[in-house]
Amino acid sequence: MLSTDGIRMQHGDSTTPKLLAQHLDVVYVNHKTGAETVALKDISLDIKNGEFICIVGPSGCGKTTFLNTVAGLIKQTRGSLMIDGQKVNGPGKDRSMVFQSASLLPWRNVLGNVVYGLELHGRLNKETKEQAQEYINMVGLKGFENYYPHELSGGMQQRVNLARALAVDPQIILLDEPFAALDAQTREFMQKELLRIWSETKKTSLFITHQIDEAIYLADRVFIFGARPGRLVDVVDVDIPRPRDLNIKRNPRFLELVDYVWSIIEAESSKQGFDDRH
Numbered sequence: 001m002l003s004t005d006g007i008r009m010q011h012g013d014s015t016t017p018k019l020l021a022q023h024l025d026v027v028y029v030n031h032k033t034g035a036e037t038v039a040l041k042d043i044s045l046d047i048k049n050g051e052f053i054c055i056v057g058p059s060g061c062g063k064t065t066f067l068n069t070v071a072g073l074i075k076q077t078r079g080s081l082m083i084d085g086q087k088v089n090g091p092g093k094d095r096s097m098v099f100q101s102a103s104l105l106p107w108r109n110v111l112g113n114v115v116y117g118l119e120l121h122g123r124l125n126k127e128t129k130e131q132a133q134e135y136i137n138m139v140g141l142k143g144f145e146n147y148y149p150h151e152l153s154g155g156m157q158q159r160v161n162l163a164r165a166l167a168v169d170p171q172i173i174l175l176d177e178p179f180a181a182l183d184a185q186t187r188e189f190m191q192k193e194l195l196r197i198w199s200e201t202k203k204t205s206l207f208i209t210h211q212i213d214e215a216i217y218l219a220d221r222v223f224i225f226g227a228r229p230g231r232l233v234d235v236v237d238v239d240i241p242r243p244r245d246l247n248i249k250r251n252p253r254f255l256e257l258v259d260y261v262w263s264i265i266e267a268e269s270s271k272q273g274f275d276d277r278h
């Protein structure tokens with residue numbers, strides 16, 4: 001299902017993938033002992049503009065490493081990584097991250113947190129501030145601009161994180177288990193909200209999750225990573241039409257896809273000789 005060969009690489013060409021990884025390896029080296037950990041091995045994949053990709057796989061299979069490499073925070077050891085046909089050389093304002101944990105600045109209110117990235121980039125002006133306000137409205141926090149993080153629920157805090165990531169108007173949004181700390185009901189609600197926001201913004205999204213049903217519900221395609229070393233073992237097309245309501249999670253095709261992804265992850269986990277799927 002991968003089609004990384006033979007793709008024309010002119011910038012702006014509609015056939016140029018938004019993101020293209022070719023034979024990507026990431027090796028961590030312990031500078032004290034010299035010990036090497038191969039976190040990612042020979043990852044080749046491409047992602048289209050506006051696509052919603054979920055990444056699943058057992059703990060330690062390199063999901064976070066892959067996201068950080070796309071973010072430009074980690075440099076690949078071998079292979080290439082391109083966005084719009086251009087080599088990734090460190091972080092850029094075309095990408096923003098949404099983390100799992102409470103990563104909001106506690107001394108700033110909602111608006112202050114949302115405009116923080118714009119401030120860092122030296123791009124805070126009347127126009128970008130208005131746009132930030134629009135994203136606050138889009139994530140459903142209109143009226144909460146002056147609240148501080150400790151005054152918000154977990155779900156609301158993740159809405160702020162999402163608005164903050166959107167406010168810099170990135171091309172790609174990178175989400176590392178953003179809903180993992182939420183209770184089950186809030187999590188489902190946020191999944192639905194995220195799809196609504198994605199359909200309004202059409203930002204290319206890479207979303208890591210441990211929950212297979214979350215991956216199938218959100219994604220156009222699910223990338224399954226395997227561990228030791230971390231590599232791409234399968235790509236699943238989610239052929240369930242959009243818009244998707246939460247009740248599609250009871251649809252037979254949905255359950256079939258969940259079972260399929262489980263079976264691949266299970267096979268990968270048993271290859272490791274222990275079960276760390278959680």
Ligand SMILES: Nc1ncnc2c1ncn2[C@@H]1O[C@H](COP(=O)(O)OP(=O)(O)O)[C@@H](O)[C@H]1O
Nearest residue numbers: 028037039058059060061062063064065066230
């Ligand atoms: N900074 C680091 N230094 C050394 N090894 C690391 C570092 N970060 C992650 N690793 C190792 O790389 C592998 C992949 O980790 P990670 O990308 O966090 O996986 P995942 O997000 O899928 O759980 C693991 O074996 C982990 O221990």
Ligand SMILES: [Mg+2]
Nearest residue numbers: 063064065176
């Ligand atoms: Mg991780």
